[in-house]
Every structure is written in structure tokens, then in C-alpha cells.
Amino acid sequence: MIDDLNFQRVFAQIVATLTRILGSRHLSLAEEAAQDALVKALQLWPHQGVPANPSAWLIQVAKNRALDLLRRDQRLVELDTSNGDRATARLNQEVAACAAASGSSDADPSAAARLRSETPPPDDDELAMMFLACHPILPREARVALTLKTVCGFGVGEIARAFLAREDAVAQRLVRAKRQLREADVDFDLTAADYAERLDSVLDVLYLLFNEGYTAHAGDRLVRSDLCREAIRLGDLLAAPGTRLCTTNEAAAVHALLALMHLQAARLPARVGDDQVLLRLAEQDRSLWDESSIARGLQHLDAAASGDTLTVYHVEAGIAACHAVAARYDDTDWPRIADLYDSLIVMKPTPIVALNRAIALSRVHGPRAGLAAVEAIADDPLLARYYLLHATLGELALETGDRDRAGNSFRAALECECSDPERRFLEKRLRTAERLISAARRL
Amino acid sequence: MPKYALMLRENGTAFAGLSPADFQVIIKRYGAWRDELQRAGRFAGGHKLRDGDGRVMRRNSSKIVVTDGPFTEGKEVIGGLFVVEAASYDEAVSIANDCPHLDYGSIEVREVEVTRP
Numbered sequence: 001m002i003d004d005l006n007f008q009r010v011f012a013q014i015v016a017t018l019t020r021i022l023g024s025r026h027l028s029l030a031e032e033a034a035q036d037a038l039v040k041a042l043q044l045w046p047h048q049g050v051p052a053n054p055s056a057w058l059i060q061v062a063k064n065r066a067l068d069l070l071r072r073d074q075r076l077v078e079l080d081t082s083n084g085d086r087a088t089a090r091l092n093q094e095v096a097a098c099a100a101a102s103g104s105s106d107a108d109p110s111a112a113a114r115l116r117s118e119t120p121p122p123d124d125d126e127l128a129m130m131f132l133a134c135h136p137i138l139p140r141e142a143r144v145a146l147t148l149k150t151v152c153g154f155g156v157g158e159i160a161r162a163f164l165a166r167e168d169a170v171a172q173r174l175v176r177a178k179r180q181l182r183e184a185d186v187d188f189d190l191t192a193a194d195y196a197e198r199l200d201s202v203l204d205v206l207y208l209l210f211n212e213g214y215t216a217h218a219g220d221r222l223v224r225s226d227l228c229r230e231a232i233r234l235g236d237l238l239a240a241p242g243t244r245l246c247t248t249n250e251a252a253a254v255h256a257l258l259a260l261m262h263l264q265a266a267r268l269p270a271r272v273g274d275d276q277v278l279l280r281l282a283e284q285d286r287s288l289w290d291e292s293s294i295a296r297g298l299q300h301l302d303a304a305a306s307g308d309t310l311t312v313y314h315v316e317a318g319i320a321a322c323h324a325v326a327a328r329y330d331d332t333d334w335p336r337i338a339d340l341y342d343s344l345i346v347m348k349p350t351p352i353v354a355l356n357r358a359i360a361l362s363r364v365h366g367p368r369a370g371l372a373a374v375e376a377i378a379d380d381p382l383l384a385r386y387y388l389l390h391a392t393l394g395e396l397a398l399e400t401g402d403r404d405r406a407g408n409s410f411r412a413a414l415e416c417e418c419s420d421p422e423r424r425f426l427e428k429r430l431r432t433a434e435r436l437i438s439a440a441r442r443l
Numbered sequence: 444m445p446k447y448a449l450m451l452r453e454n455g456t457a458f459a460g461l462s463p464a465d466f467q468v469i470i471k472r473y474g475a476w477r478d479e480l481q482r483a484g485r486f487a488g489g490h491k492l493r494d495g496d497g498r499v500m501r502r503n504s505s506k507i508v509v510t511d512g513p514f515t516e517g518k519e520v521i522g523g524l525f526v527v528e529a530a531s532y533d534e535a536v537s538i539a540n541d542c543p544h545l546d547y548g549s550i551e552v553r554e555v556e557v558t559r560p
Contacts, residue, residue, distance in 0.1 A: 007467035038466040039458045046473040046543075047491045047523060155462020 008153030014062045016125035025182045037062035128190040134202040142177035252307030255300045256314040262297030263320035266290040278425040282329040334363035351380040367399035387416035407433040444528040446555040447535035452519040453548030489525035
């Protein structure tokens with residue numbers, strides 16, 4: 001029973017439920033009550049055993065705690081009393097309803113645990129929480145941090161480790177974000193209009209979470225795979241309401257992102273070799289790719305075709321699908337991938353997309369065409385510090401036989417920030433280039 | 444077999460930095476620790492004491508003075524106790540050594556005295 005219980009999920013459910021009952025201005029209080037419920041569990045369960053329905057127990061304890069905290073706040077500060085009273089009244093009603101249903105009048109948590117009617121709160125609360133955390137009035141990093149804290153149940157330290165940020169900086173960002181939401185007095189309940197207005201921001205945050213987990217940046221490995229898993233879980237949650245909250249086109253965008261994430265995640269088991277060196281697509285053992293993940297990705301890609309819009313996620317998922325269905329590297333449909341990059345660069349004209357497009361062009365038209373395409377964008381200040389730009393130049397130079405240039409490029413790549421598997425890969429390629437150079441000299 | 448009280452001391456701020464995942468890990472370990480003691484027949488009860496609400500009583504000349512407390516702010520107070528059976532202090536300490544309470548508080552181990560003249 002305790003093994004089935006996921007504390008991160010329960011924490012998120014409690015925060016979402018309490019925020020629905022109390023209003024988004026009490027989000028901090030909801031978090032505090034949820035945290036206190038976990039403390040109570042830690043203090044009590046070793047003595048009295050794990051309750052029969054632990055998540056119902058935690059939710060009930062958190063509701064009671066929220067009432068205490070509300071009363072404390074009202075005593076301490078002369079609040080906008082009508083608002084505070086209303087929140088207290090709503091919570092009182094909920095607590096009383098739980099207690100009544102369990103046949104006990106004193107809202108005893110162990111009685112609440114016997115409560116059959118107390119099922120976990122509906123996904124709707126979590127969905128609404130996600131759209132609150134990703135509200136466009138918040139800066140992008142704040143949306144990410146708040147989503148991880150309230151919807152994924154991450155701790156401040158875990159968020160800091162995932163993004164290589166300082167804990168106090170993350171904590172501050174969260175405090176500021178909650179203050180902004182409070183001041184804007186955002187409605188918690190999600191309407192179709194809210195959904196439409198905030199969906200782009202939600203998808204952006206999910207993709208960012210996924211990418212942060214997927215790209216092997218430095219940082220805690222375990223936390224990183226959690227990020228990928230959470231991004232996909234939240235995507236599933238987003239796809240669930242179907243046409244109730246969103247239009248066909250909005251649902252199609254959600255499916256496109258899910259397709260992209262599943263297709264990318266399928267390659268995770270094959271991306272790093274036994275020697276902890278990053279493996280390129282050409283080198284990966286494709287039998288390690290997760291077939292069920294690919295199948296789910298292709299299903300979502302089908303569902304994504306139901307609308308009449310084309311989002312960047314559609315195009316990127318199309319590219320990922322080209323790789324996923326190629327049994328061998330040599331079977332890759334590069335002309336189609338290059339076409340898709342031509343579309344993508346128009347929709348998303350970023351230096352990274354331009355770099356990937358150049359790589360696709362080199363597979364279709366040869367390394368010299370690829371080099372020309374990369375050189376055309378190499379002046380971009382962002383790319384100049386990106387190891388993959390220099391690594392790509394190095395690979396293409398090797399293919400054209402320019403070993404000296406390749407060596408210099410790999411050395412330049414090693415000057416850039418990268419993770420350990422990436423660094424080991426670059427060192428390996430530099431050694432290859434140097435071996436070829438000295439072999440050429442001996443000739 | 445002699446009984447030992449493991450008095451669990453903690454201060455009110457010890458839990459602030461724990462994430463839901465941390466709670467999950469500690470509670471799971473706690474369950475395993477207690478299960479193992481029970482299987483070995485060494486677990487002899489325990490209680491969690493309610494936070495915050497204590498009374499301290501003292502006789503002051505003729506009358507008894509009751510004050511609120513002890514308060515958890517800042518200093519460690521006893522938040523609960525376990526009673527375990529152990530052959531010696533060494534064994535009691537080794538039992539307490541695996542208790543997850545040490546992740547966020549301290550433990551005072553005291554033998555329960557049973558002296559028969």
C-alpha cells in the first residue's frame with residue numbers, strides 16, 4: 001500500500017485541491033499545508049502504522065491544517081476579511097463533508113481514512129494547477145520552477161539541481177511568482193478561454209522540461225530522467241480532457257508534442273555507450289530503441305493530424321519519426337528530413353534549428369554543401385559557444401578530408417560547456433582527427 | 444530482556460528542506476526498520492507526542508505553577524519515543540543507529556530500570 005503511494009503526486013494533488021477550494025491567492029498556504037501533512041505522516045506513521053488509505057489520510061490532514069493556517073493568518077493580519085472568510089467557509093464545508101461521510105464529527109484523520117467516498121481529487125485540479133503555474137504573466141523560468149514545485153511535487157533543491165541554479169535563487173523565483181499570481185488574482189478554475197490563452201505557454205514549459213531532461217547537460221542524472229517522465233505524464237494529462245476544454249486544433253498540438261517526446265524518449269537507452277561516451281545517431285544500437293515508445297509516438301502523430309494547423313511540434317515530431325522508422329542509419333530519409341527543416345526554419349528561425357538543418361543538407365547534398373550551410377550561421381554569438389556547432393564543423397571537415405581543420409574544430413568544441421558524455425565523445429573525435437593527421441604526415 | 448527507551452528529539456525546523464520524494468524515502472525506511480524490530484520480537488511500543496501543546500508543572504513553595512511548553516522553536520524537544528528490547532546498551536544503540544529519525548533529529552537512548560532487591 002505504501003509502495004503504491006507516490007508522495008510527489010499526492011503532494012501535487014493536495015496543493016491543487018486546496019488551491020481550488022481556497023483560490024489561487026492562497027497557493028502558498030496550500031503548499032504549506034501539504035508539506036505539514038507530509039511531516040505529520042513522517043512523525044505518526046512509524047508509531048501508529050500506515051493508514052489503510054494513506055493518500056486520503058494525507059489529504060484530510062492537509063485540509064485540517066489549511067483551516068488552522070487560515071485562522072492563524074486571519075488573526076495575525078487584518079486581511080480583506082470577506083475574502084478570507086469565504087475561503088475559510090468553503091474549506092470548513094469540505095472538511096465537515098468529509099467528516100460527515102466518514103460518520104465522525106471530529107474530522108479525525110483516521111476516520112477519514114476509512115472514507116470510501118474520498119477518492120483522489122480529479123485530474124481536473126491538477127490540470128488547472130498546471131495552467132495556473134504556466135500563466136503567461138509569469139516569466140518563463142518562473143513557470144518552469146512553479147510547475148515543477150506544485151504540479152510535479154519537486155523540492156526546491158531538486159529544481160535547483162535540475163537547472164544548475166542556486167537553491168536560494170529558485171526559492172526566490174517561486175516566492176515572486178506566487179506573489180504575481182496573488183496580485184493578479186487569477187481564477188483557478190479553468191475555462192475553455194483560459195485553456196486557449198495559456199496552452200502555448202503550457203506546451204512550451206513541458207517541452208522545456210523534456211529537453212532539459214533529454215539533452216545531457218551537466219547535473220543530476222536521476223533528476224534528469226524524472227524531468228522527461230514528468231513532461232510526458234503532464235502531456236498525457238493535457239490530452240485527457242479531449243474536446244471538453246479544447247478545440248480540435250488545440251488537441252492536435254498536444255498530440256504533436258506528445259509524439260515528439262515519445263519518439264525522442266525512445267532513443268534514450270541508446271544515447272550513451274557502455275564507456276559513458278555520447279553516441280551519435282549513426283553509432284547507436286537501434287535495437288535498444290524503445291519500440292513501445294516509438295509506437296506511442298506514431299499513434300500521437302496520427303492523432304496530431306486531426307486538426308488543420310501545423311505547429312513546430314508537428315514538424316519536429318515528423319523529423320523524429322523519420323529517424324525512428326529507419327531500421328538502419330543508412331535507411332534514413334534525409335531528403336524528407338531536409339524538407340521538414342526547411343519548414344521548421346520558417347516557423348522557428350533559431351540558430352539551433354539552422355544548425356540541424358545544415359546537418360540534414362550535408363546528408364542530402366554532401367559535406368561541402370553542409371560546411372557552407374554551417375559557415376553561413378557560425379557567426380551567431382549563441383552558436384559560437386555551442387559545442388555542437390564546432391563538432392559539426394569537425395565532422396564535416398573530416399568527411400572532406402581536411403583533418404587539420406577537423407582537429408581545430410574539435411579543440412574549439414572542447415572549449416565550450418558540455419556534459420561528461422559529450423566531452424568524452426569530443427575527445428574521442430579529436431583523437432581520431434589527430435591520428436589521421438599524424439598518419440598523413442608519415443606518408 | 445532489558446527494555447530501552449529511544450527518546451526522539453527534534454526541532455520544529457528540521458523538516459523544512461525535505462521534498463516529497465525525501466519524505467517518501469524516509470517513511471519507507473522507517474516502515475522497514477519497525478517491521479524488522481517487530482519480526483525479531485524487539486519492538487515494545489512507542490508514542491508520538493503532540494507538538495506544541497505541552498504543560499510544564501513545578502511546585503513553587505506551597506502552590507503548583509503550570510506553564511505552557513516546552514516550545515519547539517529553536518531548541519530540540521522530545522517529540523516521541525520508542526521502547527525496544529535489547530541485550531545491552533551496545534545493542535540498543537545499534538538498533539537506534541538504523542532509525543531514520545537520525546536524518547532530521549537526535550535520539551537519546553536510556554535503559555528502563557527494573558531493579559529488584
